[in-house]
Amino acid sequence: MSWGLEGPVSTHVPVLRIGDVLLVTLQGELHDKAAEQLQQDIGEAVAGSSAGAVVIDVSGVEIVDSFLGRVFAEIAANAKLLAAETVVAGMRPAVAITLVELGLTLPGLRTALDVQEALRMLAQPSTPLSPGQGRQENA
Amino acid sequence: MTDQSTANRGTSTRIISDFLQRRREQIVQRWADEALFRTVFTVSRDEAAEAAGSLVEALASVAASGRIEDLRAPGFTGVREQLTRMAASRARGGAAPSQIADEVAALRPSITDLLITDLAGSDGEASGPHVVTLTVLMGTLRLFVMETALSAGEEIIDRQRLQLLEVATPVIKLWSGIVAVPLIGTLDSARSQVVMESLLEAIVDQQAKFAILDITGVPTVDSLVAQHLMKTVAAARLMGAECIVSGIRPAIAQTIVHLGIDLGSVITRASLADALAYALHQEGAVIVDRATGAGGPR
Structure with a gap:
């Protein structure tokens, strides 16, 4: 499953903490190993700091495969179990199309245009989930 | 088809090929005045004659190869572009495909007359089979022109569909x-x-x-x-x-x-x-x- 590059390529993605929010910025290609590492890191960070929300900024990601798509979904599910909300921010059109074609519509995952929007969205938790969110079926 | 008729046909296509090459100039002069060439090459008659000439040569080479019913005969490939251009020009001028086909068919009587007089002069052999061979050849040409005209039309449709794709979805x-x-x-x-x-x-x-x-x-x-x-x-x-x-x-x-x-x-x-x-x-x-x-x- 994880045959990502080893060696000089850093597999560590920084997880920043801003107030109650954990901010993860993904850049360039994310190898399978790095993705798995990230999933673990976020889980630990949420559990350790009792953060209320996780924002994953994917605006730097140009290419996703089914594995990475599943990792996104799992990160969100993990965070939810740990009582934190996950928002994926700034997904590129090509990435969105790929995920939809793969049938990974990431149900239950909140999305935002960019990080700023995501933070604003989290700042007003009273905003009810719109009908389009939360129960998306696989197309 | 028996061996006998195959052999006859082989002779016949050779005779037609010879005839086309020998009488090239006369055919060209007759064809240049036909509607198909006259309407496309309106400016100069020389140009029409030149186009007719290359068409006659193509037909001669198809006849020489003996594949008078074959649209894929190598002789045709040389004139494909020219015929495409002519068919496209006629189509732009508002001619229906059937009209273009009729114009191609109109090339036949003049060349058949020429063949009959040509053969009557040479020997007493019956000209019937050769006329049939020439008719078959001209029929193939007609089909070929139709095919080229239609494929040119399809190209236009494809291009327009692409254009439609671009224009029709404004955000x-x-x-x-x-x-x-x-x-x-x-x-x-x-x-x-x-x-x-x-x-x-x-x-x-x-x-x-x-x-x-x-x-x-x-x-x-x-x-x-x-x-x-x-x-x-x-x-x-x-x-x-x-x-x-x-x-x-x-x-x-x-x-x-x-x-x-x-x-x-x-x-x-x-x-x-x-x-x-x-x-x-x-x-x-x-x-x-x-x-x-x-x-x-x-």
Whole structure:
């Protein structure tokens, strides 16, 4: 499953903490190993700091495969179990199309245009989930 | 076909090939005045004669190869471009395909007459079989011209379909943060792909939080179209925008229900105006009647 590059390529993605929010910025290609590492890191960070929300900024990601798509979904599910909300921010059109074609519509995952929007969205938790969110079926 | 007739036919095609080469100039002079060449090469007769000449040579080489019924005969490939140009020119001039075919057929009588007089002079052999061979050859030419004309037409149709694909899917900015795509005409896979891509690009460019897909102009919705809509909605949601489908007509609503397509996860509104009102409301903008001070419908 994880045959990502080893060696000089850093597999560590920084997880920043801003107030109650954990901010993860993904850049360039994310190898399978790095993705798995990230999933673990976020889980630990949420559990350790009792953060209320996780924002994953994917605006730097140009290419996703089914594995990475599943990792996104799992990160969100993990965070939810740990009582934190996950928002994926700034997904590129090509990435969105790929995920939809793969049938990974990431149900239950909140999305935002960019990080700023995501933070604003989290700042007003009273905003009810719109009908389009939360129960998306696989197309 | 017996060996005897095959051999006869072989002789016949050779005779026709010889005849075409020997009488090239006379045929060219006759053909240059025929409607097919005269109408295409209006400026100079020399040009018409030159075109007719290369056509005669092509026919001679096809006859020499003995494949007079074969559209793929190598002799034809050389004149394909020229015939395409001529057929295209006639088609632009408003000639129907059948008219072009008739014009090609009109080349036959003059050349047949020439063949009969030619053969009558040489020996007492019956000219019948050779006339038949020439007729078959000219029939093949006619078919060849038709094929070229039609394939040229198909190219034009293909190009126009591409152009239509580009023009027919504008993404309109309705308000800051609200974009809309008015879909018109039948949606197929290629078009919905273009719609999806341009809409998602616009969401990024305009920083749009709401995208409205207006299907007022879509005549029918089948399961495939519905699936494309769902995909677009899902992709827009992944990017952080909310998608609203508007303009579903009663008949289409019935079809969707009959097909058992679940649009439950999609926000739908009756008209583009309703969709815009919904988006504005979600954005926190309020439309107020200046006279009464009351909020508008949403």
